[in-house]
Amino acid sequence: xxxxxxxxxxxxxxxxxxxxxxISRNTVFRDPNPDYVESxxxxxxTDIDGVRRIDFANNMASLIHGHAHPAIVETVINQLKRGxxxxxxxxxxxxxxxLLCNRVDSFERIRFMNSGTEAVMAMIKLSRAFTxxxxxxxxxxAYHGTYDFAEVSQTANPDNWGNVDLPxxxxxxxxxxxxxxxxxxxxxxxxIERTLSILNRYKNEIACVIxxxxxxxxxxxxxxxxxxxxxxxxxxxxxxxxxxDEVVTFRVGYGGAQEMYSVKPDLTALGKIIGxxxxxxxxxxxxxxMELMNPRFGKPAFPHSGTFSANPITMTxxxxxxxxxxxxxxxxxxxLTSKAIEQIHESIKIADVPVSxxxxxxxxxxxxxxxxxxxxxxxxxxxxxxxxxxxxxxYLYNEEKLLxxxxxxxxxxxxxxxxxxxxxxxxxxxxxxxLKEQIIKIQS
Amino acid sequence: xxxxxxxxxxxxxxxxxxxxxxISRNTVFRDPNPDYVESxxxxxxTDIDGVRRIDFANNMASLIHGHAHPAIVETVINQLKRGxxxxxxxxxxxxxxxLLCNRVDSFERIRFMNSGTEAVMAMIKLSRAFTxxxxxxxxxxAYHGTYDFAEVSQTANPDNWGNVDLPxxxxxxxxxxxxxxxxxxxxxxxxIERTLSILNRYKNEIACVIxxxxxxxxxxxxxxxxxxxxxxxxxxxxxxxxxxDEVVTFRVGYGGAQEMYSVKPDLTALGKIIGxxxxxxxxxxxxxxMELMNPRFGKPAFPHSGTFSANPITMTxxxxxxxxxxxxxxxxxxxLTSKAIEQIHESIKIADVPVSxxxxxxxxxxxxxxxxxxxxxxxxxxxxxxxxxxxxxxYLYNEEKLLxxxxxxxxxxxxxxxxxxxxxxxxxxxxxxxLKEQIIKIQS
Numbered sequence: 001x002x003x004x005x006x007x008x009x010x011x012x013x014x015x016x017x018x019x020x021x022x023i024s025r026n027t028v029f030r031d032p033n034p035d036y037v038e039s040x041x042x043x044x045x046t047d048i049d050g051v052r053r054i055d056f057a058n059n060m061a062s063l064i065h066g067h068a069h070p071a072i073v074e075t076v077i078n079q080l081k082r083g084x085x086x087x088x089x090x091x092x093x094x095x096x097x098x099l100l101c102n103r104v105d106s107f108e109r110i111r112f113m114n115s116g117t118e119a120v121m122a123m124i125k126l127s128r129a130f131t132x133x134x135x136x137x138x139x140x141x142a143y144h145g146t147y148d149f150a151e152v153s154q155t156a157n158p159d160n161w162g163n164v165d166l167p168x169x170x171x172x173x174x175x176x177x178x179x180x181x182x183x184x185x186x187x188x189x190x191x192i193e194r195t196l197s198i199l200n201r202y203k204n205e206i207a208c209v210i211x212x213x214x215x216x217x218x219x220x221x222x223x224x225x226x227x228x229x230x231x232x233x234x235x236x237x238x239x240x241x242x243x244x245d246e247v248v249t250f251r252v253g254y255g256g257a258q259e260m261y262s263v264k265p266d267l268t269a270l271g272k273i274i275g276x277x278x279x280x281x282x283x284x285x286x287x288x289x290m291e292l293m294n295p296r297f298g299k300p301a302f303p304h305s306g307t308f309s310a311n312p313i314t315m316t317x318x319x320x321x322x323x324x325x326x327x328x329x330x331x332x333x334x335x336l337t338s339k340a341i342e343q344i345h346e347s348i349k350i351a352d353v354p355v356s357x358x359x360x361x362x363x364x365x366x367x368x369x370x371x372x373x374x375x376x377x378x379x380x381x382x383x384x385x386x387x388x389x390x391x392x393x394x395y396l397y398n399e400e401k402l403l404x405x406x407x408x409x410x411x412x413x414x415x416x417x418x419x420x421x422x423x424x425x426x427x428x429x430x431x432x433x434x435l436k437e438q439i440i441k442i443q444s
Numbered sequence: 445x446x447x448x449x450x451x452x453x454x455x456x457x458x459x460x461x462x463x464x465x466x467i468s469r470n471t472v473f474r475d476p477n478p479d480y481v482e483s484x485x486x487x488x489x490t491d492i493d494g495v496r497r498i499d500f501a502n503n504m505a506s507l508i509h510g511h512a513h514p515a516i517v518e519t520v521i522n523q524l525k526r527g528x529x530x531x532x533x534x535x536x537x538x539x540x541x542x543l544l545c546n547r548v549d550s551f552e553r554i555r556f557m558n559s560g561t562e563a564v565m566a567m568i569k570l571s572r573a574f575t576x577x578x579x580x581x582x583x584x585x586a587y588h589g590t591y592d593f594a595e596v597s598q599t600a601n602p603d604n605w606g607n608v609d610l611p612x613x614x615x616x617x618x619x620x621x622x623x624x625x626x627x628x629x630x631x632x633x634x635x636i637e638r639t640l641s642i643l644n645r646y647k648n649e650i651a652c653v654i655x656x657x658x659x660x661x662x663x664x665x666x667x668x669x670x671x672x673x674x675x676x677x678x679x680x681x682x683x684x685x686x687x688x689d690e691v692v693t694f695r696v697g698y699g700g701a702q703e704m705y706s707v708k709p710d711l712t713a714l715g716k717i718i719g720x721x722x723x724x725x726x727x728x729x730x731x732x733x734m735e736l737m738n739p740r741f742g743k744p745a746f747p748h749s750g751t752f753s754a755n756p757i758t759m760t761x762x763x764x765x766x767x768x769x770x771x772x773x774x775x776x777x778x779x780l781t782s783k784a785i786e787q788i789h790e791s792i793k794i795a796d797v798p799v800s801x802x803x804x805x806x807x808x809x810x811x812x813x814x815x816x817x818x819x820x821x822x823x824x825x826x827x828x829x830x831x832x833x834x835x836x837x838x839y840l841y842n843e844e845k846l847l848x849x850x851x852x853x854x855x856x857x858x859x860x861x862x863x864x865x866x867x868x869x870x871x872x873x874x875x876x877x878x879l880k881e882q883i884i885k886i887q888s
Binding site: 008011012014015017018019020021022023024025026027028029034035036037038039040041045047048055057058059060062063067068073076077080081082083084085086087088089090091093094097098101109110111112114115116117118121122125128129130131132133134135146147148155172173174175176177178179180182183207271272275277278279280287290291292293294295296299300301302303304305306307308309310311312313314317403405 | 452455456458459461462463464465466467468469470471472473478479480481482483484485489491492499501502503504506507511512517520521524525526527528529530531532533534535537538541542545553554555556558559560561562565566569572573574575576577578579590591592599616617618619620621622623624626627651715716719721722723724731734735736737738739740743744745746747748749750751752753754755756757758761847849
């Protein structure tokens with residue numbers, strides 16, 4: 001038998017000689033090999049073997065207008081010809097700062113960086129500098145980038161997560177120093193009583209409480225207003241800061257997911273969509289706190305630099321993208337996403353499978369559980385469930401030519417229309433029917 | 445009297461309302477305001493008020509071919525129209541990995557990231573994962589990005605640096621947890637005896653010894669081969685890793701500054717020039733260590749992700765830049781830089797000032813000291829000296845229209861020719877003559 005090797009297989013074989021596991025990002029790995037992109041436009045993405053798929057992943061939620069939006073391409077080319085980075089300032093950084101600060105009440109000042117990881121790291125360092133306290137508190141299971149303090153307990157599992165009344169600080173990376181784990185306090189999301197009790201144990205040591213208002217890895221569950229308000233109140237009483245990680249969730253409202261709450265975070269970390277498709281991070285918040293980064297009057301409390309921070313390519317692309325993502329665009333996109341959720345609910349009903357959906361704004365996640373999970377421990381997927389999720393994703397990718405995020409989540413772009421929503425919900429119907437037996441089996 | 449406000453002043457006033465201190469990067473701040481770039485090409489950079497300067501800073505050493513190199517602009521535009529980032533792989537990441545690994549003996553595998561800060565952070569985390577040890581050892585005064593473990597003692601000064609036999613771990617950022625400081629062991633550069641004695645005190649706890657082979661903030665002094673070899677030997681004997689930060693120094697040789705030594709680092713952090721003008725970082729090194737990042741067989745010891753890691757724009761620009769920066773280009777650039785150093789030495793001699801020069805390859809730094817410093821403590825500039833450096837830089841910037849790095853360093857690009865070298869050395873001659881009295885005064 002002669003097997004014809006695809007171009008992607010061929011590239012992957014070569015990639016394995018130079019990249020660990022043959023890949024550059026864990027999220028793009030597929031079994032037996034990732035496919036390599038030839039080109040993409042709007043919500044369509046074509047691989048090097050000529051297969052075209054609809055993109056519901058949008059580079060892990062970072063492309064709010066899909067691929068190669070003409071306005072972004074045009075403005076970036078214009079800047080590209082004039083240079084990509086200088087040891088001097090550019091006007092676009094000031095204009096973009098103005099645009100973002102005018103969009104969100106809590107953004108009195110902003111500083112740009114190169115990734116969400118850098119933004120969260122800076123947010124934690126700034127919180128320590130402002131409060132003089134060493135510890136941070138974070139949600140069990142929440143992903144906040146790869147700064148080691150921020151990633152503690154992100155992958156906690158039933159074997160190591162401990163008692164929910166006082167969850168263990170579980171390392172993600174082997175060899176994480178015990179001293180790092182000891183500086184991180186873990187609490188269960190949306191559980192006011194337990195969380196306040198845990199925070200109170202360390203009340204004099206907590207620089208900030210980090211909240212992702214709709215944490216993807218926790219189950220893409222919305223933070224209850226009462227929960228957020230209770231933490232806000234606790235931080236006011238204990239000389240601590242409430243800081244939001246809106247790297248993913250900023251897309252949810254014109255002013256980010258924080259619009260949903262009556263209380264405002266002191267600081268917010270940003271990334272993803274605000275780069276217009278280019279590497280970006282940002283830290284925004286209260287002027288009196290951000291002032292600790294000001295280098296104009298001698299060494300600041302928090303000196304910070306970055307070779308590519310606020311480079312004019314990212315600023316130009318981000319400015320163009322966010323200007324286009326105005327109130328009307330946000331509202332239309334959220335409405336279309338609601339429609340998609342509604343239609344997939346219909347597919348679930350028709351297929352009669354114990355499946356639920358969580359999410360907000362332009363994001364949603366499919367759970368193979370009859371009721372939407374409310375916490376990380378509820379959302380946690382045992383091995384068998386992970387396998388069925390993978391089977392669904394493989395079916396959608398290979399047979400239906402749909403690209404989703406590997407948690408079975410969709411992060412919509414404005415390039416998606418009702419046509420693609422119909423394709424998606426029909427594909428899910430076929431997937432549910434096809435894999436019904438497996439889906440039901442894992443419930444028992 | 446009517447003072448006409450420049451466009452840069454006007455932008456800066458607005459920027460101050462939204463950015464802490466009005467700027468996005470501490471290194472671009474100038475008194476009374478930074479100037480804003482209109483466009484740049486090759487080694488020339490023109491601000492929004494129409495002033496054209498020669499660029500010897502090259503975005504903090506990151507632009508090896510200067511601004512808007514036609515080949516980079518062309519290949520990037522081609523990619524831009526096909527998308528900037530996907531939740532899938534691209535062929536260029538495999539090709540670029542191959543190019544870099546073939547260039548340097550110690551690069552058996554490579555992983556791309558978004559900044560030098562991310563690369564150093566990943567290098568430290570991977571070292572801990574591989575050795576199971578919690579501490580790192582680093583050079584007093586060396587800058588390795590903004591990961592808090594990596595930045596300890598970067599700005600140590602005579603009031604807090606302690607005894608050179610066992611330098612203090614001095615925080616850069618206010619509020620750095622004591623637990624972080626305790627995990628960082630500080631040693632004096634190029635001092636074999638003291639360094640080995642310090643390392644021996646913590647011999648069972650050190651995951652890696654980080655070396656920048658020509659650390660800019662330490663004085664842009666080359667690491668002595670005997671020093672590097674002694675540390676290498678120590679790491680072999682103590683189950684520790686020797687890891688290099690070549691974010692800045694990779695430009696120095698075709699295979700990086702590590703070419704200068706008979707021993708090879710286990711891991712190397714990269715950034716700057718390998719992005720071709722776009723945000724980048726990378727971690728390269730021994731296959732058996734890098735394998736800990738491989739996610740193909742379940743959760744790896746070091747899971748790592750990054751939304752924009754290995755994005756095809758950075759990969760394309762970087763590949764194009766490094767392909768052009770071949771052996772001949774490296775050699776020509778280094779030769780031109782040597783010529784510049786020679787000519788500035790001549791200016792020093794003619795002006796008869798107590799000034800020295802350090803550096804290697806395409807980088808050099810001016811010191812207001814009769815003999816080139818050999819350690820951080822020797823290179824350290826008291827306030828008065830900093831002021832004279834600033835006066836020289838202001839003179840060069842305002843009167844001679846030359847942009848240098850704020851340590852009075854030059855990082856050459858291939859766009860610079862003998863014409864610009866002559867302008868630079870003549871400008872330095874005038875600067876030395878003009879400020880001779882100040883330069884002599886700080887010696888006493």
